[in-house]
Amino acid sequence: MTKDIAAFKAAGSKAAAESLEKIKKDDSGIFITVCENAESAESGPLAGVPIALSDNISTKDVETTCASQIMKGYVPPFSGKAVDDLQKAGAVLIGKTNMAEFGILGAASAYGPVKNPRDKTKKGGPSGSAAAVAAGFVPAAVCSDAGGLLRVSASYCGTPAFKPTYGAVSRFGLIYYTGSLDQIGVTATSVSDIVTVMDVISGNDSRDTTSLPGTMNYSAKIKSGDKPLDGVQIGIPEEFLEGVSADVMKTFEESVAVFEKLGAACKKFSLKTAKYMQAVHDIISAGESSAMLAKFDGTRFGPRVEADNWHEMIARTRALFGPVAERRIMLGIYMLMAGQYNDYYMKSMQTRTLILEEFESVFKEFDLLISPTAKDVAPDLGGACGGGCDIELSSYSAAIAGADLAGLPAATVPCGFVGNLPAGLQIIGGFQKDADVIAAAAAFENATDFIKFPEAI
Known part of the structure; x- marks a missing residue:
């Protein structure tokens, strides 16, 4: 089992050194830059813990390329707020992960594709962050999530991931290509580890005009017991199921049954603006x-x-x-x-307003929405992705696009396997209902056994 944050902290100063050695031997294209001289504070919630960053988050004195030749050699003179927060918490910023060029879906990285740690003949997704966690290099990674960059990669690699409400994490220092859609998120070995990192990087930032006031309590709604989701109303947009492969749909249907056993009431409905x-x-x-x-x-x-x-x-x-x-x-x-x-x-902007209004209406009836994260499991290297990720003008699904357009919090958790490849379940909450999403993801994770990692490469 891949080590979580607590295990890395217990390993002390050896943790980062061991991660570096594993990364140096890796041939999966997961990292673009490795920070061999990274240091950490002696105290803090992430003291000594190696953390990876996507290569479009500015890191002072560390080359930041956005996986593009046009940025090759660029060394930022400052760090983004998320980077500063991680370092203050004691994290060791171990390296910058590979990604689609500038985070654009379907764009090839100038450094080649990311191989999936579970099967190196398969893609690890448009971001190397989830692959870095799945391979055991780091217990958590912080990553841009434009168009599902992080969530889909986590689905392919079998790690949980979380995109908070738009503005919950400062985007100061994030080199984004789409200002109103991109948001920094986290993937980790477990939902509880995601919460640990989110508690560190979230909060208001005067340098980011889109930053929300205050700080959220991400673990506020997590409950224990046999029915931790008792009374929770979950909606399943029928349009979010269109085009999903039969194998992934089977894992999703089994996941619905899990939610019902946890006390939630699940109901299908039509989301008119989804098309x-x-x-x-x-x-x-x-x-x-x-x-x-x-x-x-x-x-x-x-x-x-x-x-x-x-x-x-x-x-x-x-x-x-x-x-x-x-x-x-x-x-x-x-x-x-x-x-x-x-x-x-x-x-499109006018239609976006209609989408926002319908989501607001839907969340008066439902507490959460669920759907498959990606339409299929990880595709072959060099082959077309399910949902058209090699077509530059197509996002993975309406479910991914909808959460981005409305700035809603969304998590993905492993929900089963198709052969040896994991499938992902997406959970979407209302605006600033991040704690509800985290609680549902934690309850599902605790009730299942789908977070199984391969041996570290």
Whole structure:
């Protein structure tokens, strides 16, 4: 069994050294940068515990590339708030994990794919953070979760993960490509370890204008006993089940039975705006990415391709973007043009408002929503992902896109296996109902035995 945070803390100074040795021997493409000289405080809730970060979270004096050639060699002069909080808590920031370029779904990393620790012929998802936990390198990882980057990777690798309410964790220092959709989340060996890390990194930050006031108590709703979810009303949007493979659907149906045994009442219903969620997510993210990524031009940071004049230098430097990122930027520019803005971007923003309103209405009847996290288990390396993750303009599912559009808290927990590959269950809560989501995830985890990790690589 992979060690949790408590076990790593008990190992003392040896914990980080052992993790480094394992990471150096790894050939799975999980890490982009390894911090061999990382240090920790002697006290704190994460004292001596190695923690990984996705490579789009700024870390002072550590190369941060967003898995893109256009950022190669960029060393931030400051750290993001999440990084500062982890270091103050005593964590050892062991390295930066691989990811889809800038977190764009379907975009290839400039450093190659992440291999799944359970089966190296399979993908570990668009982020290496979950793979780092599943392989036993670290007990927890902090990662960007644009478009389900973290949640889907956790589903593929069989780790629990959590994306908090939008604004619960400061995005200061996060190099995001879509400002209104991206949020920092956590994956770990267990839900309780997720809570430990969330307690460290969440809270208000005056440097982030989207930051929520105050700090949440993530463990406030966790209950013990045979019926910890007694009286909880759980909704199952029928539209979130469309396109899910038969094998994953079987694990989901078995999970529904588990929730009912825990005391929850589960009911299917129709979420009318679900059919628009993927398209709205894709259009808004494309529009925002064209603005967010415009600053990468070789004039301020990152590599510069020299040329005879300024315009040619910009063009040659921006050619360092991967093909998917390039197409996303060009599509976003097109949709923001005067002749297209009202038909695409503005219409999507209006539809987003309708999606938010329907979620608000739904959460008056239900406490939580559940669905499969990904439509299928981890795909083969080089093959197309279930749900179309190799199609650059398609997010994994309406369930993933909907939680992002509404800024809702969402967790994924392992809910079964298809062969030796894990499937994931997503739990979505109302705005700032993070404690409800964590409580349901913890209850499900305690009632099942699906968090089984392979031996550390």
